[in-house]
Amino acid sequence: MRVLQRPTSAGELALGVRVSGADPDRPPVLLVHGMAGDHSTWRTFAGALRRQGRAVVAVDLRGHGRSGHASTYRLDDFRDDLRFVLDDLDIAVADVVAHSLGAHAALRLAMDEPDRIRRLVLEEIPPMPRDQDDLDLNIVVAASLGERVRGLGWAVRNPLPLIRFDRRVADDVSPQFEVADPDWWAGLDAVTAHTLVISGGRQSFLPPDHLRTLSAALPDGRFTQIDTGHSVHRDRPADFGSAAGDFLSAP
Template identity: 60%
Template sequence: MLVLSRRSEPDLAVRVAGEPDRDVPVVLVHGMASDHSTWRHLAAALRREGRPVVSVDLRGHGRSGRPDGPYRLDDFRDDLVYVLDNLGIHIADVVGHSLGAHTSLRLAMYEPSRVRRLVLEEIPPMPRDEDDLSEGVTMSSTLGERVRGLLALARDPMPYLRFDKRMGEEIVAEFDVCAPDWWSQLPRVTASTMVISGGERSFLPPRHLRTVADALSESRFVTIDAGHSVHRDRRDDFVRQVRGFLA
């Protein structure tokens, strides 16, 4: 792992495979309570095709540092900008899961020219209005989701052990506020985008993810019936979709 040290912000750990200046790199951004290792299968497939791959540990995860203050969604976005700047990456394809997908989309909204293609797996959208808030779509999980999560934890507990537990409540609080401005900024995204839903087995209703896809200027919507962690529980199908889209 390469650790990017900073004075006033948490250090960021990244795994770089290949040479990012030789081709458009693929940046992989994990979800909450995970780390870069969740992408092993996808990263290996991309490397076999010769693609440079940058797998990020978000702040409060893996080997990255923890902030002194609260966790904020825009700080995750700014961390990705820092990683791109530090590695000299002017444009990238970006793949994100859950919190990582939300962070990746914020990056594409903030600096559209730096994201060429974008894969958003099970992205939690910001609430548009009180009706969205009342659903609490980012707050709960099904029994099946919890069981699959416990099995994954038993196989590899380290990402969860390294995860800063106070993050959950602070980030959920940001999703508890109506954010129509977030929706109004989606047309800024110029990247060709694929939104992947885990179907009805996920706690995120597919119709909300489809609405995100519909709000983007160039997008496709794909359903893989796997629940919230498609890349983990249907990894071959996930890799096939991502490889085809990024090719």
């Protein structure tokens, strides 16, 4: 595990990254976990990528894993952390696979610096609400009982991500999704990456129709649904690996 030191207004922030593999002919794959996870959630998928010869960079978001706890957890902070990781590792262009909060941060980076991301896989990404109707859908509600039970089972097997997680992240992030932001939707036009949006279906607390709408709003978006809940890569690794792996392998 490598620890990068990112300068911030509050002092240096440690960002943990695991870098493995090498492929001079294709961009590295940046893996970004969701809330309360860390880089280890990608172990199965990262292994499959390395067997295909891909270079892999798995990052711990601020407040998670080996990264430091921070003074702020704005959505743009997570985006800027990803930008710093690419800059510090001298990565001009990357493919990105990201889950939930990490997917939202990755999409913000693709909107802000479209030339940095070639292919983008967004698993169970929470979109910003567009208007009052979206706010009424309440997409940031707590996960279902089934989702929490599945998460608890994984936490028992691998408790470190939850132990290291800064609980302030959830408190700071959730209110940011409770304000309509039509400008965010308008900004999707800037994304040039070929993008795959993966929904966990009706078992997830994120409405699949909302993610399908996001996919349609992207200049080059496509949509697939794997019915399992919010953590598709965790609960259906073979199906996720097939969908995401095939997408990344395309020219």
